[in-house]
Structures are given as structure tokens and as C-alpha cells.
Amino acid sequence: MSAPSATHLHPDVQAVLSNLDPATRDLPDARVLPPQAYCSDAFFEFEREAVFMHSWLCVGRVEQLPAAGDYIALTVAGESILVVRDTGGGVRAMSALCRHRGHPVAQNCSGNAKRFTCPYHRWTYDLEGRLVGAPHIVRQVPIETLKQEATLPPVRCEVWQGFVFVNFDDGAPALAPTLSKLDPYFEGYPMHDMVAVLPRPQEAPVPWNWKILLENYIEPYHTEFVHPVIHDFAPSTGVVFDPWHPDDNAISRGVPFLAEGGGLTEAGWAAPASFPVIPTLSDRQKRQVAFCLLPPTMNLIFTPDMICWGVTYPESATSLRVSGGLFTHGGWLVPRATAELPDFDDRAARLMEGSRQLGEQDTGVNVAMQAAKRSRHAPHGRLCYLEETLSQFNKWLSAKYRAQAARSGLG
Numbered sequence: 001m002s003a004p005s006a007t008h009l010h011p012d013v014q015a016v017l018s019n020l021d022p023a024t025r026d027l028p029d030a031r032v033l034p035p036q037a038y039c040s041d042a043f044f045e046f047e048r049e050a051v052f053m054h055s056w057l058c059v060g061r062v063e064q065l066p067a068a069g070d071y072i073a074l075t076v077a078g079e080s081i082l083v084v085r086d087t088g089g090g091v092r093a094m095s096a097l098c099r100h101r102g103h104p105v106a107q108n109c110s111g112n113a114k115r116f117t118c119p120y121h122r123w124t125y126d127l128e129g130r131l132v133g134a135p136h137i138v139r140q141v142p143i144e145t146l147k148q149e150a151t152l153p154p155v156r157c158e159v160w161q162g163f164v165f166v167n168f169d170d171g172a173p174a175l176a177p178t179l180s181k182l183d184p185y186f187e188g189y190p191m192h193d194m195v196a197v198l199p200r201p202q203e204a205p206v207p208w209n210w211k212i213l214l215e216n217y218i219e220p221y222h223t224e225f226v227h228p229v230i231h232d233f234a235p236s237t238g239v240v241f242d243p244w245h246p247d248d249n250a251i252s253r254g255v256p257f258l259a260e261g262g263g264l265t266e267a268g269w270a271a272p273a274s275f276p277v278i279p280t281l282s283d284r285q286k287r288q289v290a291f292c293l294l295p296p297t298m299n300l301i302f303t304p305d306m307i308c309w310g311v312t313y314p315e316s317a318t319s320l321r322v323s324g325g326l327f328t329h330g331g332w333l334v335p336r337a338t339a340e341l342p343d344f345d346d347r348a349a350r351l352m353e354g355s356r357q358l359g360e361q362d363t364g365v366n367v368a369m370q371a372a373k374r375s376r377h378a379p380h381g382r383l384c385y386l387e388e389t390l391s392q393f394n395k396w397l398s399a400k401y402r403a404q405a406a407r408s409g410l411g
């Protein structure tokens with residue numbers, strides 16, 4: 001994928017770039033992003049480069065890679081990659097494209113391997129991505145020459161709080177410092193003794209733009225209107241927005257509960273939570289839910305009984321794959337004692353029933369929002385102070401868009 005140049009930027013891309021300023025103003029003057037940002041195929045292609053090729057992308061958990069040779073082969077923003085526990089015990093990522101003619105050595109699968117062998121002509125690589133064999137061609141070129149030429153290209157990889165991230169931008173700042181404002185949220189959770197319940201994959205993508213989902217997730221303005229009764233226990237009027245700085249890769253807010261020990265239940269947000277309250281949390285943590293966005297792919301929810309994570313990957317301008325994050329079963333970090341409860345599945349079912357109700361209501365607005373973006377009357381509406389997180393997200397996105405424009409010679 002090559003970066004677009006100034007000479008061939010699509011009109012939709014130009015329309016978004018030339019109308020970014022209102023979206024990046026501070027409140028009370030901040031406005032929504034231009035509508036082409038949500039429905040244009042051309043803008044999505046621009047965004048794949050601007051955002052997804054220059055951001056830290058969550059690709060899994062370390063629990064998926066416990067032993068040397070464990071790997072995940074996945075396609076991320078159109079790039080086929082391998083994430084591997086190598087022989088030294090580290091987690092590394094590399095392009096999965098064979099250096100012969102480019103067939104992936106593994107694709108959309110996981111397992112344990114000592115070697116990766118390309119299915120096309122059986123060039124073989126070790127866990128570090130080094131070529132170790134290539135049939136027949138070694139009669140023509142010495143294997144040592146091939147080895148020097150043909151290593152699976154490394155992709156930057158960082159593990160943060162047990163989550164594995166990759167970044168296709170070799171020059172991007174390290175991830176962890178850009179997430180430091182989330183450290184207080186992790187305090188009190190026994191991370192050394194938490195069990196990961198991995199998210200179940202979603203059966204079909206949802207039919208709306210990835211930003212529509214994240215906006216709905218991170219703004220509390222809608223909750224009392226779209227989720228009456230089932231969200232009353234976490235009233236948006238009490239929300240506390242964390243400040244956002246241009247170096248942050250996290251957008252976060254806390255919402256106090258009406259009582260201690262709440263969580264998501266079959267009755268929505270309520271107390272007692274579906275799982276036991278974690279006793280090591282602070283009084284404040286026992287009385288709130290915190291929503292954190294790690295754009296562009298990850299979200300985290302901290303509740304008194306668990307940490308929930310979700311991962312979202314767009315497939316096109318108007319379709320998105322979602323897993324965990326209360327969208328599907330799993331994506332949960334719970335204390336081992338919770339995971340071992342004999343009625344764990346019943347409790348999880350209670351939580352998922354609340355999730356289903358919230359999700360159904362949000363689906364209605366997400367579908368309507370996607371349709372609105374195509375209208376000639378799509379608004380450039382003003383954001384409310386209860387949408388501070390949307391203003392922050394707009395600033396994060398706009399920085400990515402403008403950096404790409406600068407790389408394309410438009411800055």
C-alpha cells in the first residue's frame with residue numbers, strides 16, 4: 001500500500017481534510033467530523049494508511065502465546081502478519097508474506113510451530129522469520145545468499161498489560177508511555193492473578209463505520225436517552241472526563257455508580273455486579289465504571305468485578321468486526337477465584353444479557369447514524385460538553401489525518 005500523493009487525493013479525502021478545523025476546536029465550539037469520513041470508500045483507503053499503518057493496534061493477549069512456537073496468523077488492516085512466541089521467550093511480530101512471491105506462510109489461524117513453511121513452494125522460515133530452506137532454487141543460488149535476502153520483515157510489537165500490540169510505523173513513539181494515564185485504573189486489580197477469558201469472534205461484521213461504533217462507545221451523552229432504566233445506575237451527569245494531551249493514545253472517562261459494588265447484570269448496570277467485587281480496589285473504583293478507548297482498535301471497561309476489553313477492526317468504510325468489549329462473550333480479565341466459581345457460566349450469562357440489551361439499543365442508533373452520513377443534509381453539528389471524549393477523539397484522528405497529508409506533500 002503506498003501513501004496517496006497530493007496529485008491524486010480523492011475529492012472525498014480533500015473534503016474531509018479541508019473541513020477538519022471545526023472538528024478539532026475546543027468545546028463549546030467543537031463539531032462532528034465531516035460526513036465523508038464515515039461513508040467514503042476513498043476516505044477509508046486514506047484512513048487505512050493514515051490511521052492503521054501509523055498506530056498501535058491490539059492483536060491479542062499473551063495468554064494466546066504461552067509457549068515457544070505459539071503463534072497467531074492474522075490479517076490486520078489488510079496486512080497479513082504473524083505474532084509469535086519465539087525461542088527466546090519474547091513475543092515478536094512479522095509480515096507473514098513469504099519472501100519468494102508473497103503467499104502468506106500462515107493465514108487467519110493459530111497454533112504451535114517449529115517452522116513456518118509457505119504452502120506455495122515450501123520455502124521455510126524459523127520462529128524469528130529467518131529463511132532456513134527453499135526447495136530446488138538452492139541449485140541456482142546458494143542458500144546463504146537466499147538467507148541474506150529473505151527474512152520475513154519484522155513488524156514492531158509491544159506487550160502492555162498483557163495485551164499484544166503491533167505498529168507498522170517503525171518511527172512511531174513507544175506505546176506504553178502514551179498509555180500512562182490509564183495506570184491509575186489498573187491499580188488494585190490483581191493483574192498477576194487475573195485470568196483472561198478470550199473474546200469469542202463475532203459471526204458477522206456490523207454494517208457501520210468503525211468510528212461510529214467508537215463514538216457511541218466513548219460518549220455518555222446518549223446513555224440516559226438510549227438506555228433508560230438499564231443505565232440509570234450509572235448516570236452520565238456524574239461523568240468525569242480525563243484530560244487528553246496530543247501524545248496520549250488513550251481517551252477515558254469514569255462514571256460513578258449510584259451505589260458500591262455495581263457492574264453489568266441482566267438488569268443493566270446495577271448492584272450487585274455479576275461477579276464478586278474485587279476487594280483490593282479503592283472505594284472510588286468500587287463505585288464506578290470507567291470506559292477507555294485506545295484508538296483505533298481497542299477499548300477497556302473497568303468495573304468493580306472485572307476488566308473487560310474489546311477489539312474492533314474495520315473491513316471497509318461501512319463494516320466492522322467486533323469482539324469482546326461487551327459486544328461478544330469474553331474479553332474479560334477476572335481474578336482466578338472468580339474464574340473458578342462453579343456458577344461462573346451462569347454469572348457470565350447474566351452479564352451478557354445486560355450486554356445484549358445495551359447492544360440492541362446502540363445498534364439502532366448506529367444504523368441510523370450510518371445512514372445519516374450519506375445524506376445531503378448530514379449535519380456538522382455542535383458537540384455537547386457531555387461529548388468531551390468525542391472532541392478528544394476528533395483531535396486524535398485529525399492529528400493522524402494531518403500527518404498523512406503532510407507525508408503526501410499537502411502539509
Ligand code: FES
Nearest residue numbers: 098100101118121
Ligand atoms: S511464494 Fe512462498 S515459496 Fe513461493
Ligand SMILES: [Fe+2]
Nearest residue numbers: 216223226362
Ligand atoms: Fe450506548
